Amino acid sequence: MKFTNGSIVGTLNALATMADIEFPVQVAYAIKKNHRKLVAEYKDYEEQLEVLKEKYPERDKSKEYMSDLQTLLDIEVDIDIHKLDESVFTNGVFNITAKQLEIMEFMIEIE
Template sequence: MKFSNQELLKNIQEIGHVSQKELPVKVSYAIAKNISKIESELKIYGKEREKLIDKYAQKVDGKPLSDKNDQIIFKPECKEDWDKDIKALLDIESDINVHKFSFSELNGFKLSAADLMAIDYMIDEK
């Protein structure tokens, strides 16, 4: 299944929340496997993002500057290039072999609509 880096960043937080709940073993295992796969992809994203930060950020003593809200301060002449490159990085898609489970595995367990939406792509409806 294909996911953009932006989708993976959003999804890892959502399924991380669901993974903290008491779930059936098969469901918990599938979620844990998928988290591991997503984290692996996001490590690569993180390294590439750091390269862009290093390239475009204002620096003091070789370290990127940030404002009082911990937002990175970019060189004024590089802001457009940063915006373009980070968008391109966020749009890159990865193909992840999603570990699935049957919806019936959730029988008797209460999950919110938001929880179900977060793990929807893991549910095998066959």
């Protein structure tokens, strides 16, 4: 599945909001597995971000920094996402909010 670096950052932040929620084993496993894969890609983004920060010490005022940052955020990476069948959510006996479902949408296989 294709992700931009920017969407990886957003997805990781969103998944972090669900860290204390108790999900069925299958769902929790998928979240943890996908989180690990996203973090691995995030580390590459973070390393390059540090290079940009060193290159542009006056980054708040630099159009070049903002341009390079946007380029970095827009880079696409392919991540092998562990998918869950939608039946896990429709047949499950657990409460999930629409917001939580939206956060996990990228890992739901819809038939």
